[in-house]
Amino acid sequence: MQQIKNFINGEFVGAASGKVFDKRSPSDNSIIAQVSEAGRLEVDQAVAAARTAYLGEWGSYSTEKRVELLYAVADEITRRFDDFVAAEMADTGQPKAVMTHAFIPRGAANFKVFADVIKNVPSESFQTTTPDGLGALNYALRVPKGVVGVISPWNAPFLLMTWKVGPALACGNTVVVKPSEETPMTAALLGEVMNAVGIPKGVFNVVQGFGPDSTGEFLTHHPDVDAITFTGETRTGTAIMQAAAEGMRDVSFELGGKNAGLVFADCDFEQAVEGIYRSSFLNSGQVCLGTERVYVERPIFDKFVAALKNKVAQVKFGRPDDPEANYGPLISHEHQEKVLSYYKKARDEGATVVIGGGVPDMPDDLAAGAWVEPTIWTGLAEDATVMKEEVFGPCCHIAPFDDEQAVIRLANDTDYGLSTTIWTRDLSRAHRVASRVEVGITWVNSWFLRDLRTAFGGSKQSGIGREGGVHSLEFYTEMRNVCIKL
Ligand code: NAD
Secondary structure: OEEEOEEEOOEEEOOOOOOEEEEEOOOOOOEEEEEEOOOHHHHHHHHHHHHHHHHOHHHHOOHHHHHHHHHHHHHHHHHOHHHHHHHHHHHHOOOHHHHHHHHHHHHHHHHHHHHHHHHHOOOOEEEEOOOOOOOEEEEEEEEEOOEEEEEOOOOOHHHHHHHHHHHHHHOOOEEEEEOOOOOOHHHHHHHHHHHHHOOOOOOEEEOOOOOOOOHHHHHHOOOOOOEEEEEOOHHHHHHHHHHHHOOOOEEEEEOOOOEEEEEOOOOOHHHHHHHHHHHHHHHHHOOOOOEEEEEEEHHHHHHHHHHHHHHHOOOOEOOOOOOOOOEOOOOOHHHHHHHHHHHHHHHHOOOEEEEOOOOOOOOHHHOOOOOOOOEEEEOOOOOOHHHHOOOOOOEEEEEEEOOHHHHHHHHHOOOEEOEEEEEOOOHHHHHHHHHHOOOOEEEEOOOOOOOOOOOEOOEEOOEEOOEOOOHHHHHHEEEEEEEEEO
């Protein structure tokens, strides 16, 4: 049985309380690891180690030295690619191809991209006029924030954690990371990588555990954490924001979504079906950017519903390393119950179930896993529960629409504002609609295509702030102005 410990000041340590919790396989519910739950003591130790490193060795490094080390981190992840893929598959139960093509390579890229950003970022300076005519020179220094608390979710654990750790370290901060209790493995592996390439002790720390009344809350309430970056549910973000208000700590939040896909009759039909299929069902629908509300222009509505149903009918459930399988379980039984309760609600509120809606028949060795069928509904009113709340499961509702103005109103009729996809061959329409949907990112004839240099984040209740490229510097550094009288 694998034992997963906290990573504090360059050492793997258990919890002084002796507390451990089980990590179960999403595929068959077997216990695959025991994880040490960090209490207040370990969180204190991790934050103190991060502070000491920030004020000490790490703080004394030049940007070039940090950049060199972050490149080494990325290379070491790539060298241990198979270990990361295996750990992420075990934690999430998702197909190997998702790990090898997207989640692990992106995790490594997160270190290189932000190393490049910090290497090339300009500063600003202003010549100021003064009454004596000699003037003054103002210039800005970009300084790190200090100790950053990183709280990450389970749905793409390595990618989403490194997306924050990469820029935080590139900017000269130190971090204490709390991965999701559902996915402890890759954060622990990253500790090994940090030691292997010579990142000083205390720069990167991991505390394992739960959120409320546990490790996450101890970390976010810790007075010596200077800023908190969080990816997860909007409700959790509210709790963390309250914690951050003590001491006026800055926050960066990437939260939930209830994203709309807008399919116009002039689209490339096959491309739109494939795109909506991926955006609704990749990672078993557990993607914040996924599409749970699909609006299809009436002339192609029936044909579209039939085509999407046909694709969904072909999914092959199985373990992550089963070459025949392309579809995984949900992360846990708790999440399975939540998703199934939404399936029931949709039926109770009058949905037509086009396909799915339940639990698939699985062979004996997988029957205990957290499986649910990918599901398509039609016929719900716009105020139905699953049209308003994020399910975060493999499901979407498809509704017809008649004109562009109406579908923009429908897309925007939500508390969330994370992403939208638009499927059309009409370039003018694409620009028009993209400028009017109230979201952080709009994809036209594509989905999940991310250039890490661009701004990423959500509008409305989907987030606070933007990260990515130079935008990450807004959160991970502060500008300090120096004014010199000439
Ligand atoms: P979650 O909010 O339940 O948990 C996220 C993390 O917060 C976990 O590590 C958890 O232990 C911790 N946590 C929970 N309560 C806490 C508290 N009171 N104090 C401190 N920490 C606490 O989210 P989840 O279920 O892990 O992830 C799914 C959610 O994440 C979905 O809503 C999804 O849309 C969102 N998400 C958003 C993005 C984005 O970029 N916008 C990306 C991925 C996931």
